[in-house]
Amino acid sequence: MQLVTDPTVLEVAKAAEAVLEREVLVTASSDISRDLAVDSLALMNIVMELEDRFDISIPIDRLSEVQTVGDLAALIDNIRNKV
Amino acid sequence: MALLDRHAASRDAYKALRDTAADPFGVRFDAVISPTEGVVDGRPTILLGTNNYLGLTFDEACVEESVRAVRERGTGTTGSRIANGSYEGHVELERALEAFYGRQHAMVFTTGYQANLGVLSTLVGRGDHLLLDADSHASIYDGSRLGHAEVTRFRHNDPEDLYKRLRRLKDAPGEKLIVVEGIYSMVGDVAPLREIAAVKREMGAYLLVDEAHSMGVLGATGRGLAEEVAAEADVDVIVGTFSKSLGSVGGFCVSDMDDFDVMRIVCRPYMFTASLPPAVIASTLGALRRIQEAPELRHRLHANAQHLYDGLTALGLATGPTCSPIVAVTMPDQAVAAAMWNLLLQNGVYLNLALPPATPDNRPLLRSSVSAAHSIEQLDQVIAVMGKVARELGVLEGEPKRALG
Numbered sequence: 001m002q003l004v005t006d007p008t009v010l011e012v013a014k015a016a017e018a019v020l021e022r023e024v025l026v027t028a029s030s031d032i033s034r035d036l037a038v039d040s041l042a043l044m045n046i047v048m049e050l051e052d053r054f055d056i057s058i059p060i061d062r063l064s065e066v067q068t069v070g071d072l073a074a075l076i077d078n079i080r081n082k083v
Numbered sequence: 084m085a086l087l088d089r090h091a092a093s094r095d096a097y098k099a100l101r102d103t104a105a106d107p108f109g110v111r112f113d114a115v116i117s118p119t120e121g122v123v124d125g126r127p128t129i130l131l132g133t134n135n136y137l138g139l140t141f142d143e144a145c146v147e148e149s150v151r152a153v154r155e156r157g158t159g160t161t162g163s164r165i166a167n168g169s170y171e172g173h174v175e176l177e178r179a180l181e182a183f184y185g186r187q188h189a190m191v192f193t194t195g196y197q198a199n200l201g202v203l204s205t206l207v208g209r210g211d212h213l214l215l216d217a218d219s220h221a222s223i224y225d226g227s228r229l230g231h232a233e234v235t236r237f238r239h240n241d242p243e244d245l246y247k248r249l250r251r252l253k254d255a256p257g258e259k260l261i262v263v264e265g266i267y268s269m270v271g272d273v274a275p276l277r278e279i280a281a282v283k284r285e286m287g288a289y290l291l292v293d294e295a296h297s298m299g300v301l302g303a304t305g306r307g308l309a310e311e312v313a314a315e316a317d318v319d320v321i322v323g324t325f326s327k328s329l330g331s332v333g334g335f336c337v338s339d340m341d342d343f344d345v346m347r348i349v350c351r352p353y354m355f356t357a358s359l360p361p362a363v364i365a366s367t368l369g370a371l372r373r374i375q376e377a378p379e380l381r382h383r384l385h386a387n388a389q390h391l392y393d394g395l396t397a398l399g400l401a402t403g404p405t406c407s408p409i410v411a412v413t414m415p416d417q418a419v420a421a422a423m424w425n426l427l428l429q430n431g432v433y434l435n436l437a438l439p440p441a442t443p444d445n446r447p448l449l450r451s452s453v454s455a456a457h458s459i460e461q462l463d464q465v466i467a468v469m470g471k472v473a474r475e476l477g478v479l480e481g482e483p484k485r486a487l488g
Contacts, residue, residue: 041440048217048236057251059212059233 004028008073015049028070036069047072056080100438103418104425107436117141118330118456123428129461131451132434134268136300136408137373137380138456139330145369152365159360165347172364179371180335184306184321188343190336191364193356195295195324196222198334201352202291202322203262204230211257214245214288216274218267218443223293229352232260239267239443242278249286259288265297265308269442269450271409273297273308280317291320299328299374300408305381329370331363384408384455387462391453394466399479410451411437412469419476420447426472432465 004010009028016024016036024036032038038046043066047058050072056079066072087094100107113122118138121128139145152172160167173191180189192198203226207213211232215223218239227234235252238244249259261283263274276292283290294307302310307323309315319340325333336346347353359367374380385408392406401413414420417438424436427449435450442448453462473479 039440044217044236048238051235051248051251055251057233057235057248057255059235061228061232061234 006073008076009069011053012046012050012069012072012076015053016046019045019049026069028068028073030069031067032069032072033067050076054080100417100421104421104436105428107421107424110428110433118454119458119461121433123433126429126431128428128431128433129457129465130433131453131457131465133454134296134327134452135330135454135456136296136328136384136452137330137370138454139328139370139373139380142330142366142370142373145330145366145373148369149362149366152361156361158362160358162357163354164358165354167358169358170361170364172361172368173358176364176368176371177335179368180337183304183371183375184337185315186321186337187339188337190343190346190350190353191359192334192336192353193359194332195322195326195334196225197352197356198322198324198336199223199226199293200229201226201346201350202320202336203227203260204352205346205350206289206291206320207232207258207260212252212255212259214248214259214261216240216263218269219262220264220268220293220295221441223262223264232257240272240275242275242282245279246282246286249282249288253286259286260291261288262291262293265292265294265301266407266409268296268409269437269448270403270411271296271407272403272405273301273407276308276312276314276318280314283317289319290317291322292318293322295322295324296327296409298323300381300384305374305378325363325367325370328374329367331367331370333359333363333367380455384453387455387457387459388453390459391451391462391465394462395469398466398470398473400469400473408453410453411448412451414447414449415478417447419478420449423472423476423478424449426475427468430468430472432468 004027006028013024013026030036032043044060047060051058054076058079062075066075115121118135118140119130121130156170164173176191177189192201199222207230209231213227213232213234215227215236216239217236235248237248263279266273280290292309297307299305301308309318320336320338322336325331388408389406392402392410395410395412396402403411420436437448437450439445
């Protein structure tokens with residue numbers, strides 16, 4: 001497994017672990033639904049956790065464009081850069 | 084790959100459930116005899132999972148008015164109100180809802196689901212913000228997807244969390260609409276509406292309350308949670324349904340907003356569906372009168388709810404922290420929940436098996452909804468059967484657990 005160094009991806013992993021209450025091994029290319037076995041509700045809860053960690057607003061209507069952990073990290077970076 | 088292969092995980096989970104229990108999502112009633120009695124597989128069965136809070140589905144006057152309407156006006160309207168026109172009953176029901184809520188405007192939808200789809204997708208749009216309680220009903224989530232507003236969830240029944248999320252949107256342009264429910268349908272908890280209204284005032288947002296499960300149930304005259312906690316002045320829009328306390332089907336929205344009627348030509352879930360048939364409108368009008376004339380129905384409902392709640396709590400079952408007409412018992416896992424649901428049905432008690440993700444905290448629930456029409460004898464029988472079945476399954480062993488509210 002490749003080493004993850006992107007800080008946003010690492011934060012997504014931590015948020016997922018906090019919400020799912022289990023260990024989560026991710027890379028940017030991990031498919032959220034398939035590889036992490038995360039359903040739509042759990043994903044929304046992970047997003048809520050990430051909003052608090054970054055103190056930003058991540059509209060859940062934007063999640064339709066998110067399939068991988070990297071997609072989610074890119075969405076977060078994009079929102080943070082606009083603030 | 085076949086088209087429906089995308090639902091393979093759901094299909095397999097459903098099959099596993101059916102292999103352990105009778106199909107909890109496909110119960111067939113041979114007959115429904117009254118608001119509280121049915122027949123399943125030839126067995127007399129107490130109905131405890133039908134949201135029939137005031138027991139008005141068999142109200143004699145409502146039934147007669149419905150019969151008269153179908154004879155005089157026919158079986159259906161065969162189209163939408165913008166295409167086929169309104170019958171006098173549609174307009175009369177809207178006037179009656181305005182009078183009941185003391186609001187200037189009312190609009191009737193064909194289902195409660197469509198009311199939420201229509202209102203949420205029409206009141207806000209691109210560049211606006213919807214703030215939804217995380218435990219909102221599916222119709223609220225679906226309504227938020229039908230429109231183009233940005234959607235933010237806040238933690239369930241947590242006004243401080245709502246405040247924090249609104250603060251993050253402080254400099255964002257666009258209107259903000261907060262959406263909460265009077266009574267949440269899974270465990271029967273109520274929104275902290277006064278606190279949410281205070282956040283709304285401070286942050287300059289609008290507030291919508293879905294009173295689907297609280298209409299006819301809460302408030303001195305049955306208008307719902309907003310009336311119960313004297314917060315009606317802060318509520319901009321109320322959405323509700325006819326399919327619970329009013330015993331029929333349909334949805335509605337009431338408000339004092341200017342230009343309300345423009346919704347009739349822009350709100351797609353109102354425009355592009357057939358309007359309610361005369362028989363449904365007639366019984367709904369009758370039921371709306373009935374809940375105003377007979378507050379004793381509401382009092383009996385609460386006494387019945389307390390009786391069931393106290394009985395199940397005393398058994399050591401994991402009921403929620405507060406009593407409401409929705410009495411939910413948290414189950415340790417899905418296998419036990421399905422087994423208990425199945426044994427209850429075999430012993431003549433029908434209630435709802437509620438499974439994640441539709442339940443809070445990913446816990447399976449056995450969900451009851453009490454009716455004013457239940458007799459104390461029926462509720463005592465339910466308590467006895469629940470106790471017997473729970474003991475058989477070992478659900479009462481160990482420390483009683485509490486359902487989270």
